[in-house]
Amino acid sequence: MASLKEVKERIQSVSSTQQITKAMKMVAAAKLRRAQDRIVQLRPYSEKLAALLANVSSGNNEEGMNTYSEEREVRRVLIVPVSSDRGLCGAFNSNVVKACRRLIESDELQGKEVEVLPIGKKSYDNFRKKGYPMVNDFYEVFGDLTFDNVREAAEYAMNSYAEGKYDKVYLVYNEFKNVATQIVQTEQFLPIVEIEQDETVNTGIDYIYEPSKDFIVEELIPKSLKIQFYKAVLESNASEHGARMTAMGKATDNAAELLKELKLTYNRTRQAAITKEILEIVGGAEALASAS
Incomplete structure (x- = not known):
């Protein structure tokens, strides 16, 4: 038995x-409220922008919407894992890393050249230790999480795809559901995935385009992609604080x-020590009594 001091x-x-x-x-709870407000406010805008883009670009499928929807033979792939800068948030970061490894080892990417653009120090440290080719210019965006900083990373991925450096770009991040639930998502960022529409439902809206439909589409697509990228980062940020709050609560x-x-x-x-002392005193007293 250990001593009382130990x-x-x-x-x-x-x-x-x-x-x-x-x-x-408590700190994570305070940060979560702010992060949750940001993603809740962005979601309707992002979803409406995506729906508007799908509606405006419908009917042009035979020509393709633009460079960002061009399908080509996949040889080089860019994966963007979105993690956190710090740990102590349960399996938050390890889930992202595992999802990335599953993607890299999948049949779809077998034999392909894979490069990683980490967002967050934890994913940067992990893939650097594993020796993956990396773009390490944007992993510190959480130090100052703004749209302008995230936009630089999105523009790099978009421009590299347009120039033919990569043939596919994936986002891997935690989607925020609630404090206790974060769902790892693996999304194809580029080329743009065509949205399937129900042919039995007429969702078309008659727009008036100014100056032209092509100009509107060309402006909307890059903006929509940057918003989609920013949304993934905000989802991960809110998920991080929720995961840390849960982990620290447990x-x-x-x-x-x-x-x-x-x-x-x-x-x-303490009771055993006191009992032992009493027994020693009683034993000593009995010994003295016997001697006398």
């Missing part, structure tokens, strides 16, 4: 850890359970 030191250590995890949970609860056990062990050890 048990007491461990109680103090677990109490300090519990205070830290509780504070981290850690705080576990610390509380451990403290109960340690305090019980401390009381039992």
